Amino acid sequence: MANSQSPQPRHLPLTASDLLLILILGLGSARFLLPAIAAMFDLRALVAGDHRVSVVMTMLALQTLLLLFVVYLVAVRWRGVTWQELGLVPLPRIWGGRAVAIAMLSFPLMGAVSWVQQQIVREEFRNPQLTAMAPSEFSWAAYLGTLAVAGLLAPLVEEIVFRGLLYRWIRERYGFVVGVIGSALAFSLLHGIAGLIPAIALLGAILAWTYERAQSIWAPVILHGTYNAVVTTVLYAALAQGIKPPGM
Template sequence: MFWPPATPRPLPAVKVWDVVLLIVLFLAVGLVLGALQAPLAEAFGKELSQNGLVPILLLQSGSLILLVFLLIVVRRRVSWSDLGFRPADRAWYRIALAGGLLCVPLVALSRLLLEPLIGDDFQNPQLEVLGTGGFDWANLITLLVLVGLLVPFTEELLFRGLLYPLLRRRLSVVVAALLSAVCFALLHWIPPLVPAFTLMGVILAMAREYSGSLWPPLIIHSLFNCVNLITLYTALAMGQAG
């Protein structure tokens, strides 16, 4: 096989309603924080908080990790290792690094193929928000920590740590990967990019399935976000210099 086999392990014993509740609460917290963006920006300072973006990411991600701890780890007695935070075969870390870099052109290509349908003037609103303040080293480093590490951690915990294993207990690898990927894509709230994010979600789910760990998909996801963020800020720096 191209990839090293994972050691067979039981899937975490989470319930359907646990995952549904977590997704609903995650969305609800995001909506509430989105409505409070202006007050948060004023409270933390518009420049320091990236116009409220930094506290929103911190609070939403922190709330999900806390909810998983209370509802899954404590209430269901499921360990973090059971959720997937356990070592993988060393070869998987090399595969994950290559996969993270490969996902950048793959996702870009899938968006390019859809350009006739979505229009060539479409701009990713996430990138627009992340680049609002222009180039600044402090902003870049802060976002690399949040968008490059914390956000992928929480999303992998929710989608590949909880949702995918739940589906996998009942469905085949392909169907479970596709369904979890579609949910992952839809929850980004950018309809034109649903196919691109679905492709990304399938890759992440496959890495979770065949590595037996959340670390490889987390590395892929984190590297993908970091590369895109650095590319954005490089473009902003060149624009300011020009």
């Protein structure tokens, strides 16, 4: 009698050294490559001028694409991981709206966590990302460019890396809870913003839970992209009104 049960998905054929290699090459090398590119084209003057946001977003896009290329080389080409195994499978229809709703509910949660941290450390909150991504005044070009990178490109690549790759690898070996905590901590620490580590870790946990439930990387991509898009829109709406948001 034939076995009617669907086959269990295989474990990702990656070692801890492979993951470390991806992080070092994909994230670490960008810290050396991007400054070299900036020096080569003498971008320091542009960063300090009116084209600062365009330059910063271009560099962020290059860093993000470099990370995706490294994942492709190490995981896909070298180790034989398929894109489907990294979560790029069709999204259940119900999860599109759910992901957007979860993104909106995440705002008050992250705000509360950041407020509690600020009360504990007694330091003024600063977010260098807001300073880097915002011009001195509203600009449609800067807004749309930031939206494309922060709301589309970065969420797609980061979800493939942190949920499709890192979370799944940890979960397969140590279970759901450790997978959520480990991938969330890595997600927050590698963003490098001390004042937002607890809040970003919370968002990382929500993204991992969403991926676990939806079983498609597109659910956390939509959630992550919606979150970043709303933050970007609120930031530029404030600039259009001549308001300087807190944290800048």
